[in-house]
Amino acid sequence: MTALPVLISPRLAVQTQGGDIARGWLSGGLLIAVLTAFALSVLTADARAAIGGAGSFDVVAILLKWSPLILEGFLFNLLVSVLSMAAGTGLGLWLGLGRVSQLAWLRHAASAMIQFFRNAPRLVLLFYCMFLLPFSITLPFATVPLPDAAKAVIGLSLPVMANVAEIVRGGVQSIPVEQWESGEALAFSRSQILWMVILPQCLRRMIPPWMNLYAILTMSTPLISIVGIQDSMTLARAALVAEGRTELFIPMYLMLLSWFFLYCYPIARWTAALERRFRVRI
Amino acid sequence: MLGMVTRAALACLMLAGVLMAPARADDTLDKIKQRGSIVVGVKNDYKPWGFVDPSGKIVGMEIDLAQDIATKLGVKLELIPVTGANRMEFLTQGRIDLILATMGDTPERRKVVGMIEPNYYAGATNVLAPKSAGLKQWSDLKGRKVCAVQGAYYNRRVSQLYGPELVVFPAVPEAMSALQGGNCVGFLFDDTLIVSTLSAGDPKWADYEMPLASEDPQAWAMGVKLDDLNGPLGEFLKKLSVDWHKTGTLVELEKKWGIKSSPFLQEMHDKYKGS
Amino acid sequence: MEGIADFFRWLNDARGINLSIFYDALDRSRFLEGLWTTVWLSLICTVLSLVIGIVGAWLQGARFGAVRGLVQGYIQFFRNTPPLVQLFFFYFAIGNQLPHVIDEHGMLVPPISNIGWAILSLSLFAGAFNIEIFRSGIEAVPRAMVEAAESLGYSRLGVFWHVLLPLAFRISLPALNNNLVNLVKTTTLAYAIAVPELLYAAAQIWSEVLNVREMMNVLLVTYVALIAVLVAGMSRWERALRIPGYNP
Numbered sequence: 174m175t176a177l178p179v180l181i182s183p184r185l186a187v188q189t190q191g192g193d194i195a196r197g198w199l200s201g202g203l204l205i206a207v208l209t210a211f212a213l214s215v216l217t218a219d220a221r222a223a224i225g226g227a228g229s230f231d232v233v234a235i236l237l238k239w240s241p242l243i244l245e246g247f248l249f250n251l252l253v254s255v256l257s258m259a260a261g262t263g264l265g266l267w268l269g270l271g272r273v274s275q276l277a278w279l280r281h282a283a284s285a286m287i288q289f290f291r292n293a294p295r296l297v298l299l300f301y302c303m304f305l306l307p308f309s310i311t312l313p314f315a316t317v318p319l320p321d322a323a324k325a326v327i328g329l330s331l332p333v334m335a336n337v338a339e340i341v342r343g344g345v346q347s348i349p350v351e352q353w354e355s356g357e358a359l360a361f362s363r364s365q366i367l368w369m370v371i372l373p374q375c376l377r378r379m380i381p382p383w384m385n386l387y388a389i390l391t392m393s394t395p396l397i398s399i400v401g402i403q404d405s406m407t408l409a410r411a412a413l414v415a416e417g418r419t420e421l422f423i424p425m426y427l428m429l430l431s432w433f434f435l436y437c438y439p440i441a442r443w444t445a446a447l448e449r450r451f452r453v454r455i
Numbered sequence: 456m457l458g459m460v461t462r463a464a465l466a467c468l469m470l471a472g473v474l475m476a477p478a479r480a481d482d483t484l485d486k487i488k489q490r491g492s493i494v495v496g497v498k499n500d501y502k503p504w505g506f507v508d509p510s511g512k513i514v515g516m517e518i519d520l521a522q523d524i525a526t527k528l529g530v531k532l533e534l535i536p537v538t539g540a541n542r543m544e545f546l547t548q549g550r551i552d553l554i555l556a557t558m559g560d561t562p563e564r565r566k567v568v569g570m571i572e573p574n575y576y577a578g579a580t581n582v583l584a585p586k587s588a589g590l591k592q593w594s595d596l597k598g599r600k601v602c603a604v605q606g607a608y609y610n611r612r613v614s615q616l617y618g619p620e621l622v623v624f625p626a627v628p629e630a631m632s633a634l635q636g637g638n639c640v641g642f643l644f645d646d647t648l649i650v651s652t653l654s655a656g657d658p659k660w661a662d663y664e665m666p667l668a669s670e671d672p673q674a675w676a677m678g679v680k681l682d683d684l685n686g687p688l689g690e691f692l693k694k695l696s697v698d699w700h701k702t703g704t705l706v707e708l709e710k711k712w713g714i715k716s717s718p719f720l721q722e723m724h725d726k727y728k729g730s
Numbered sequence: 731m732e733g734i735a736d737f738f739r740w741l742n743d744a745r746g747i748n749l750s751i752f753y754d755a756l757d758r759s760r761f762l763e764g765l766w767t768t769v770w771l772s773l774i775c776t777v778l779s780l781v782i783g784i785v786g787a788w789l790q791g792a793r794f795g796a797v798r799g800l801v802q803g804y805i806q807f808f809r810n811t812p813p814l815v816q817l818f819f820f821y822f823a824i825g826n827q828l829p830h831v832i833d834e835h836g837m838l839v840p841p842i843s844n845i846g847w848a849i850l851s852l853s854l855f856a857g858a859f860n861i862e863i864f865r866s867g868i869e870a871v872p873r874a875m876v877e878a879a880e881s882l883g884y885s886r887l888g889v890f891w892h893v894l895l896p897l898a899f900r901i902s903l904p905a906l907n908n909n910l911v912n913l914v915k916t917t918t919l920a921y922a923i924a925v926p927e928l929l930y931a932a933a934q935i936w937s938e939v940l941n942v943r944e945m946m947n948v949l950l951v952t953y954v955a956l957i958a959v960l961v962a963g964m965s966r967w968e969r970a971l972r973i974p975g976y977n978p
Binding site for chain 1 (some may be wrong): 739792806807809810811812813814815816818819822824827828911914915916918921922929940943946949950953954957958961
């Protein structure tokens with residue numbers, strides 16, 4: 174921290190000593206807090222059910238009964254997130270390179286696409302893909318069926334593609350121009366410089382925002398339950414309808430929330446650690 | 456000369472143009488016979504016309520009818536669960552060959568889907584409400600919150616005639632949850648489902664009733680693509696439908712699934728019995 | 731006006747492109763109401779989330795570790811769980827369990843309506859991000875400013891309100907704008923609990939008039955246009971408030 178009256182870059186400002194230790198304690202405390210809240214909700218549900226006179230029943234037993242099925246749904250959510258991320262990253266890489274290309278028409282087209290897919294809400298894009306993509310693609314030699322889940326993966330990968338393109342653009346543009354010039358001096362062609370000199374250097378910087386994007390994507394996968402695909406949300410709702418007890422709602426949703434939390438929070442911590450390690454030291 | 460990137464882009468555009476060429480229109484019945492199976496869209500949340508049994512299979516009165524169609528055509532039966540909001544899209548896209556999913560036969564829908572006559576059932580609109588709501592007639596709904604499900608044909612008519620505040624959910628389970636939570640005064644739906652829900656004996660519906668007079672009776676119909684309506688598939692289904700009424704198959708199935716005997720079916724059976 | 735309606739009616743009859751919102755008064759009013767609901771829902775949630783952000787940023791400097799821990803817990807919970815599940819949790823789970831009140835018809839209803847829960851849930855979600863944004867903005871203000879203010883006799887609250895917050899606001903404006911855009915996009919989730927915003931209105935129209943293709947395109951274009959306008963406005967505001975020479 175400098176004593177000079179200049180403003181510090183917010184990114185550098187984050188690295189406080191006390192902060193790290195506090196976060197270490199907090200993650201443990203947070204887990205305990207989440208589990209405590211969950212346990213409390215289960216106990217209250219038990220008590221309510223007993224008072225309600227509908228015969229006491231074991232909330233934990235009911236949750237355990239449905240957990241395997243909902244867990245399957247949750248793993249499907251994760252599968253969708255991985256596939257969308259892969260598809261979006263692949264497409265986004267090319268879109269990002271197009272965004273920094275020397276061809277003016279490519280730059281503008283890529284820029285328009287990126288703006289379009291970043292501005293559109295994820296749920297609307299998902300609806301769009303579910304309704305308007307054909308259910309099978311007719312190629313000259315065969316008909317390839319396009320199942321619902323595939324359409325959902327495509328729908329979710331579109332915003333990922335746009336964001337990855339922005340990350341790539343930011344990464345490529347953050348490399349000092351001297352690198353390009355040195356490459357030219359050594360008689361590399363532009364695409365050689367891009368692939369052999371620039372991109373390997375960008376990779377480290379792009380990883381933390383890319384992981385952040387993955388976390389956001391994972392947390393938007395429950396949207397597929399709204400368009401009729403069976404995932405953890407639909408199964409949880411079906412379980413609640415099948416059981417029919419209103420006291421089960423809070424424990425069930427808390428359970429689902431804690432599963433997502435247990436998956437995404439470590440990713441967020443890891444991202445923050447990588448950000449600290451990879452930050453540009455000037 | 457165009458650079459490498461530009462040439463690659465043009466090639467992609469041309470490929471896309473080729474792929475988007477419209478497919479040849481093929482007769483559906485031929486396709487079914489070739490494929491060896493008929494794909495039927497059915498409901499899986501509308502007991503007992505189409506619902507999921509504990510083993511996960513879709514069963515119900517409409518599934519029995521679909522099986523009859525498949526047997527008579529000599530093909531296998533493939534079921535796809537649909538909702539009110541997506542069944543017509545699936546049909547026009549070609550994803551299903553036939554809609555057998557409690558679909559009401561309305562003039563607007565006839566513009567998009569071919570409805571097979573004679574209709575195989577009839578329902579009417581009513582509301583599932585708690586007894587404590589004290590609803591007596593349709594005008595009591597004015598300004599009240601009423602839960603509904605997307606894609607139902609009666610939503611618009613009821614909201615225009617009686618002015619309730621419709622709270623429309625994507626599917627039946629959410630609407631039922633909202634009703635039980637007190638978020639609305641009633642659930643607007645087809646009276647056949649409401650009757651079957653109330654008569655199932657489930658304790659959580661013990662304090663509910665169907666207080667209003669069923670309105671706007673709507674016949675249900677099987678749906679095929681408009682092109683097929685007067686083609687071989689359409690003709691086959693029309694003859695089969697007459698047959699069902701004549702031989703009393705529908706009345707028997709009604710009894711089998713515990714559905715309250717419908718005067719519509721009785722009328723149709725009497726009408727076709729003699730022919 | 732009539733000419734436009736006639737044109738779209740012709741378009742439907744002659745070409746089969748059914749854009750009923752242009753010639754049918756009921757559909758048009760529903761669509762515009764949905765658009766308006768999206769706009770004011772976003773506005774209310776923005777204001778509330780800013781308040782939460784400011785209060786949270788203030789509490790993060792609190793003396794008691796328990797308060798700091800509580801705020802951090804709130805942030806991590808809302809940042810690492812899906813907003814849709816949060817929304818369902820609030821509306822279906824908590825809403826059903828709250829003590830019901832008697833409304834004007836003598837019925838037992840939950841105290842908060844679905845719109846209320848949508849506002850609450852979305853504000854809490856966006857507020858968690860805002861706290862982080864304000865915190866990093868506050869940490870970018872040099873310690874010397876704070877010390878100078880303290881030496882002039884400002885209380886801790888005074889320093890926060892008169893010195894730290896205005897500077898932090900200007901610094902974190904780009905991130906705040908990004909959060910606002912995300913908030914507007916997240917309002918579409920309220921569709922699942924039947925809040926009559928734009929997506930809901932469009933879904934109503936297409937399930938009754940059966941013009942899914944057309945309505946989906948109209949919806950997509952409308953949202954992109956709405957957010958493009960917002961982004962443009964925000965960029966201008968950012969440029970106006972930019973601190974010269976400061977380029978993080």
